[in-house]
Amino acid sequence: MSEGWKAPSPGAFESTTWPDKLLARAVDEQSGAVRLHGYDVVRDLAVHYRHSDVVYLAVTGRLPDEAQSWLVHVASVSLSTVGINEAPAHIGHLARLCGATIASIFGATALAAADAAQRFASEYRDLQPWIARGAPAPVPYAAAAESEATYVQSMVTTARRHATVPANVERLNRRASEVALLVCAGVETAEHLEALLAWALSSGAISEALLTIPGEFNRYPAVLPEFRYVAPEAEPSK
């Protein structure tokens, strides 16, 4: 169809020379096997590594060592449990209630999960040097309730089965402690941290939606939280 086609007016897409191929830097499907950062996916990674290790590789370009692998595993399992009170799962619940497709629900929840990941990564970006100093938890990072502190203590105890976790992580709130485990696992950059958080949060955000019955609006608390409309001060037309 391009033969004989003529642009209606000249533009940058006609006058610029563009590459003729997409440039891949992570996934190689051209060497007879599928490789991620050089590693054979089915004959090496699938045999020797758990899924969270492969995600760690996809994000950082490095494979974790044994201790890092365990920390990422524990953190990601914890992150994958997203309560319906949190925006990603709440959105999924509402989308399903409205009859959305699974693709739509997952897309919406994944977006909200990525947004939450961005927020957590930003809120807790100072954790890395703080963990290294071994100082007590700063107030914004501390567990707010005893139940949360108990949960975090359990998670840290599990993490310590195969890795070293600094004592000051024990008194953090849940999300901060999950971030701290990823930091302890060698996730060094803010981008990598955000990407791993987004992956883990999005994988769990759909579970409530899948159990929601489409159309069951009478079971949904439409006024939680309550919105109160107050007409803005009317501005006169100019």
Added chain:
Amino acid sequence: MSVPPIYTGVGHTGIHELHFKGQRVFADLLGATTLAQIIGLGIGGRVLTSDETVALDDIVTAMSSADPRLWPFKITRLAAAGGAASYGIACTLVASEGGIFGSNRLKQCAQFLTNLAEVQESGRLTDAQIRDALDTSASSFGVLYRNKDERFAALVKQTIARRRHTLPYFDLMQRVVALGRERQLEPHVFLGVAAVALDLGWSPYEVASVALLLLFHDALPNAVEGAAQRSASLQCLPTTSVHYNGPTPRKSPRAQASDDLP
């Protein structure tokens, strides 16, 4: 623990009447309001006059650059290729966040102009001050793959034709552009869009939302056409379309230790 209420000025749905940004929809707006006016009301909280409405019309019309080869709308096409137009629009809007073509950039352009306007209101804004400000105005200048932004030129021409070029922000913007061009800085169309929108009385935060409107406008026909076409090549290009330039084949530490991989 009780959950505090959230106060909203956007809307309320009643049985007999809808309220929208302080207006009664059925009683006051329906039949008396154009598309541009209702969108302008949503953005700025005020029904635009007919003179102001054409300024919004001109922005949207001048920004009708919907070529699917443009990066934002290539995203639209890729996302809609499975058959859902909504995914095309959603992905376009989402991918604009923080990028060079979205609301952040337009907000920065508006903020750049309002910062200068504040100086102007407090006394005399000198050319030297504007030149200093140009050092921090990267979002307002720069055009990809061409010498000038044809949309900026068209919007300026049309704004002059509408006789809205003497309004405060547009006047200031023209002065800034003239000084920028002394440094071979070519304005991005968003600088012009910001000036026109600020002259409607909108804040930089409100002006930023115009970028979403513009993206929606150009993404919509791409999403609809793309969803109908369901292009197989957009769903997945052949692997021969990919050049790999990453790590060469290697064995993982665990594979090396187990020696089970040739």
